[in-house]
Amino acid sequence: MNRKRLLLFGIGLAITFLIVSYLRSDAPRLHHITGQTMGTIIYNVKYIDVEVEGLGKEISDELIDFNQSLSTYIPDSEISRLNAEGSFRFRSSFFLPILEKSREIFMKTEGTFDPSIGPLVQAWGFGPDKKMPNLDSTQVDSLMSIVGFDQVVFDSDKITIPENFQIDFSAIAKGYAVDIIGELLESKGVKNYLVEIGGEVRCRGVNEDKKPWSLGIEDPTVSSNEQRLMAVVRLKDRSLATSGNYRNYYERDGKIFAHIIDPRTGYTARHNLLSASVFADDCMSADAYATAFMVLGLEYSKTIIASLGLDAILIYQSEDGAIKSFVSDGIRPFLEMNKARGN
Numbered sequence: 001m002n003r004k005r006l007l008l009f010g011i012g013l014a015i016t017f018l019i020v021s022y023l024r025s026d027a028p029r030l031h032h033i034t035g036q037t038m039g040t041i042i043y044n045v046k047y048i049d050v051e052v053e054g055l056g057k058e059i060s061d062e063l064i065d066f067n068q069s070l071s072t073y074i075p076d077s078e079i080s081r082l083n084a085e086g087s088f089r090f091r092s093s094f095f096l097p098i099l100e101k102s103r104e105i106f107m108k109t110e111g112t113f114d115p116s117i118g119p120l121v122q123a124w125g126f127g128p129d130k131k132m133p134n135l136d137s138t139q140v141d142s143l144m145s146i147v148g149f150d151q152v153v154f155d156s157d158k159i160t161i162p163e164n165f166q167i168d169f170s171a172i173a174k175g176y177a178v179d180i181i182g183e184l185l186e187s188k189g190v191k192n193y194l195v196e197i198g199g200e201v202r203c204r205g206v207n208e209d210k211k212p213w214s215l216g217i218e219d220p221t222v223s224s225n226e227q228r229l230m231a232v233v234r235l236k237d238r239s240l241a242t243s244g245n246y247r248n249y250y251e252r253d254g255k256i257f258a259h260i261i262d263p264r265t266g267y268t269a270r271h272n273l274l275s276a277s278v279f280a281d282d283c284m285s286a287d288a289y290a291t292a293f294m295v296l297g298l299e300y301s302k303t304i305i306a307s308l309g310l311d312a313i314l315i316y317q318s319e320d321g322a323i324k325s326f327v328s329d330g331i332r333p334f335l336e337m338n339k340a341r342g343n
Helices: 002-025 055-070 078-085 095-108 118-123 137-144 173-187 283-296 298-308
Strands: 029-037 041-049 087-089 158-160 192-197 200-204 213-218 229-235 239-244 249-252 255-258 273-280 311-317 323-327 335-337
Touching (some): 029 055, 041 055, 041 173, 055 078, 055 095, 055 173, 078 087, 095 173, 095 283, 118 137, 173 192, 173 200, 173 239, 173 283, 200 213, 200 283, 213 239, 229 311, 273 283, 273 298, 283 311, 298 311, 323 335
Antiparallel strands (some): 041 192, 192 200, 200 239, 239 273, 249 255, 273 311, 311 323
């Protein structure tokens, strides 16, 4: 009898062990997926859940399709065909939402966010060809005649652009891609995640410690190799995008040419604003507003932030050379500044 009881006990213990092992393997935990997109841009996806089988490939495939629609670096992409042909009917689901969002923010920023600045981007040496420019005012004036997103016509099926127009979504595409991957995760039932593509981020829910996700905002006064943080922010159910003049530039004949171009003038934006970090529900909006603020400069950006109820961190250089920051009230409780002083 003792032997029989011992045998039953052993069997019960083994069954318990198998059940516990199964439950542990099927329990929610942190998963991390990384890869490369848009040329050399790294993406990171973190989610807290049971493992979603095949998710890594789905993310990769979605980003490939995304680039095939919206990348100006791919000769046969949808946007490249549009720029070459002047009109087309939408083939993917990616094109219409980015057009609608671009028109919305174009209007709200008085034209300072303008995806039709493709000819200016190319002429100033920041397009796919990377040619060094030598522009005079006559050439800039000529290019300005083929810029203006209000001249782009589209509906739910098709788009038409004026002759010689070039559309370039590079100032909003990373944020949009972040949203696309976030929505993919949500379609799988994932509620707690972080998606980051080239520094643009979308957070939902909490991290593995059941706390808001912690994100770093880089110091715009140091080189990319140093990667020193200006601030740390804790986010839940929000997105973050940052734009700045401080790294994407080149020098010619002793002059600095930055990659932020003012659609109103045709020239690179020049002011004391070093970087703009914008917080919004969706990353596409945050990305576009961050670009617009780098065109608008400090004071006008603060006005738009207040009027639209946005949250942002604006890092700027004061007249005495000190690095300072403007922090909107809505994000201040979730922020730890490491260096710049808030006003």
